[in-house]
Amino acid sequence: MTPISLKAIASEFPKTVQPNDFFGDEERRPTGGMFRGASLRHHMEPGQTAVELICAATQKIQDQVGGDLASEIDIILTNVSLPDLPFTGCGAEVAKSLGAKPMWVFDLHNHGCVSFISMMSLAQSLMTTSNAKKALICNVQTAGGRIFADQELRKEPQAAVPGDGCGVALIEVGDERPIEHISVECFAENASDMQISSRDNRKWWEPGASQFQIDFSRAKVAKVIQRGNRLVPDIVNKACSGAGISTDEIGTLVTNQPNRIFLRNWREALQVPEDQHVDTFEEHGNLFGAGIPVCIERAEKEGKLEDDSYLVLGGFSHAGDYAASAVIRWKATS
Amino acid sequence: MSNFNAQVKGIPGLKRIEEFSRDQMGELCVEETRSVYPHEQIYGPYCTIEEYINCPPSDVFEYLADVYSLEEWTWSTRGLVEGDEPGLVVGWDRLADDTKIFCRTISNKDAMTVDYHCAWDQGKQLWMIYLMRVVPAQLVLGKPGSVVIWSNCHHPNYDKNPHPETAPKDRETWVGDLWPFFYAGHVVEMQNLKKILEHRHAKGQTIRPWKTTSSPAPMQAAMCK
Numbered sequence: 001m002t003p004i005s006l007k008a009i010a011s012e013f014p015k016t017v018q019p020n021d022f023f024g025d026e027e028r029r030p031t032g033g034m035f036r037g038a039s040l041r042h043h044m045e046p047g048q049t050a051v052e053l054i055c056a057a058t059q060k061i062q063d064q065v066g067g068d069l070a071s072e073i074d075i076i077l078t079n080v081s082l083p084d085l086p087f088t089g090c091g092a093e094v095a096k097s098l099g100a101k102p103m104w105v106f107d108l109h110n111h112g113c114v115s116f117i118s119m120m121s122l123a124q125s126l127m128t129t130s131n132a133k134k135a136l137i138c139n140v141q142t143a144g145g146r147i148f149a150d151q152e153l154r155k156e157p158q159a160a161v162p163g164d165g166c167g168v169a170l171i172e173v174g175d176e177r178p179i180e181h182i183s184v185e186c187f188a189e190n191a192s193d194m195q196i197s198s199r200d201n202r203k204w205w206e207p208g209a210s211q212f213q214i215d216f217s218r219a220k221v222a223k224v225i226q227r228g229n230r231l232v233p234d235i236v237n238k239a240c241s242g243a244g245i246s247t248d249e250i251g252t253l254v255t256n257q258p259n260r261i262f263l264r265n266w267r268e269a270l271q272v273p274e275d276q277h278v279d280t281f282e283e284h285g286n287l288f289g290a291g292i293p294v295c296i297e298r299a300e301k302e303g304k305l306e307d308d309s310y311l312v313l314g315g316f317s318h319a320g321d322y323a324a325s326a327v328i329r330w331k332a333t334s
Numbered sequence: 335m336s337n338f339n340a341q342v343k344g345i346p347g348l349k350r351i352e353e354f355s356r357d358q359m360g361e362l363c364v365e366e367t368r369s370v371y372p373h374e375q376i377y378g379p380y381c382t383i384e385e386y387i388n389c390p391p392s393d394v395f396e397y398l399a400d401v402y403s404l405e406e407w408t409w410s411t412r413g414l415v416e417g418d419e420p421g422l423v424v425g426w427d428r429l430a431d432d433t434k435i436f437c438r439t440i441s442n443k444d445a446m447t448v449d450y451h452c453a454w455d456q457g458k459q460l461w462m463i464y465l466m467r468v469v470p471a472q473l474v475l476g477k478p479g480s481v482v483i484w485s486n487c488h489h490p491n492y493d494k495n496p497h498p499e500t501a502p503k504d505r506e507t508w509v510g511d512l513w514p515f516f517y518a519g520h521v522v523e524m525q526n527l528k529k530i531l532e533h534r535h536a537k538g539q540t541i542r543p544w545k546t547t548s549s550p551a552p553m554q555a556a557m558c559k
Contacts, residue, residue, distance in 0.1 A: 223514065225514065226374065269370055
């Protein structure tokens with residue numbers, strides 16, 4: 001495989017910030033477990049697009065790396081939790097807005113919370129089999145403002161958890177800041193355990209008055225917790241083993257940010273001290289796929305990523321249909 | 335005198351000091367002693383919990399051996415009354431809607447074991463078995479009181495309801511879906527048991543108040559949900 005590096009990373013958020021009292025009602029404030037709420041989270045504004053957030057984050061990367069990024073982008077990969085439009089995806093619109101002429105554009109709608117890692121893997125495959133040199137990997141979570149701000153739905157405990165935001169990374173051929181190993185696995189047996197439902201029982205594309213929501217029955221919550229507890233330490237162990245390091249050598253751990261319980265359980269299982277595990281849940285909620293790049297940027301800004309340390313990414317998606325992990329050697333860049 | 339070594343010869347996989355040295359055993363123990371253990375490894379096939387209770391073993395045994403104590407120390411078993419057969423009681427498990435729980439208690443005073451043979455929805459096959467053992471703390475911890483050990487085994491019926499025709503219509507929850515939460519749930523109930531028994535023992539109160547009141551608990555609790 002062609003060696004690839006994580007060159008730069010940036011985030012962008014909608015301006016709207018919703019506090020906890022936006023959600024629930026007197027009797028049904030979220031209190032604990034899977035759906036314990038964050039303190040704050042951003043919400044997409046009506047009319048705001050994922051394309052706008054991606055372009056704003058990309059401009060920050062342009063400011064970091066200099067040159068004329070738009071003319072050098074060979075690959076654009078996006079994952080948007082609730083896309084701006086059905087059918088088309090937003091990658092081509094991103095290219096149009098940036099003035100880029102990439103050879104590959106893919107909008108992925110699966111892989112959810114680990115799609116950042118899956119897209120790194122896909123970029124590496126494309127770079128290995130073509131002369132593509134630079135890829136933009138774009139994650140946008142939009143479901144907070146687009147679904148969970150709904151007048152009725154926001155009374156549900158789970159509505160307080162998702163938060164919107166965008167993370168974009170520039171991946172390049174080279175070993176400047178090398179991605180040492182990526183593990184991605186699909187667990188097809190878990191594929192049907194996340195459903196969406198609505199009060200009027202319609203299909204989500206059918207017309208109707210009530211918003212749909214992600215559906216976890218009480219029985220499924222038990223199964224998903226059990227799976228998540230197991231899948232993430234397992235896949236991180238595999239990626240570390242593939243990179244030839246032990247989990248003791250994890251300098252910084254970045255996982256998806258589903259809730260406080262998982263974050264605690266994963267770092268306990270991997271024995272990573274709390275201050276080496278990036279946590280943005282309190283102010284951003286569950287950023288779905290954007291959680292990992294946003295956390296990497298946070299770690300970089302806070303100076304957590306020491307030269308020549310290992311940054312390890314890991315997570316699982318939906319109800320456990322995918323798990324992924326990556327090991328990045330964080331070298332000082334010139 | 336039997337030749338024990340000869341008797342087990344030929345049984346594959348045994349590790350006994352005759353063939354498995356102190357050094358080998360030492361290495362194995364170091365290898366198998368981890369800092370953390372996955373939840374499923376510890377609480378997957380079996381779920382055993384234990385607790386110290388500052389109450390005499392005879393009282394703890396007497397309390398547990400009376401099935402109506404479940405109304406007090408469990409989180410959700412309520413409304414127990416005598417069932418169709420001697421020794422069989424039936425009540426409600428309020429963990430789920432409209433869910434009956436059947437229970438037969440088999441206890442052994444000498445061994446101080448109390449086994450609750452239970453099932454949701456029907457009383458013909460009591461496959462959910464709660465194995466409790468009371469141990470005098472004086473023997474094992476060198477202090478007064480009791481140690482209670484409580485085990486459940488992951489019967490295949492937890493994974494698939496063997497009698498779906500007896501389940502209430504539209505009930506989405508099956509008891510086995512919650513197996514991953516058994517450790518947490520049973521700890522809550524064990525703490526209830528500890529608090530009730532320690533409170534009554536410390537205050538010199540009767541351990542089973544429903545035996546002394548004029549209207550016994552089973553009648554009060556008539557099949558309410």
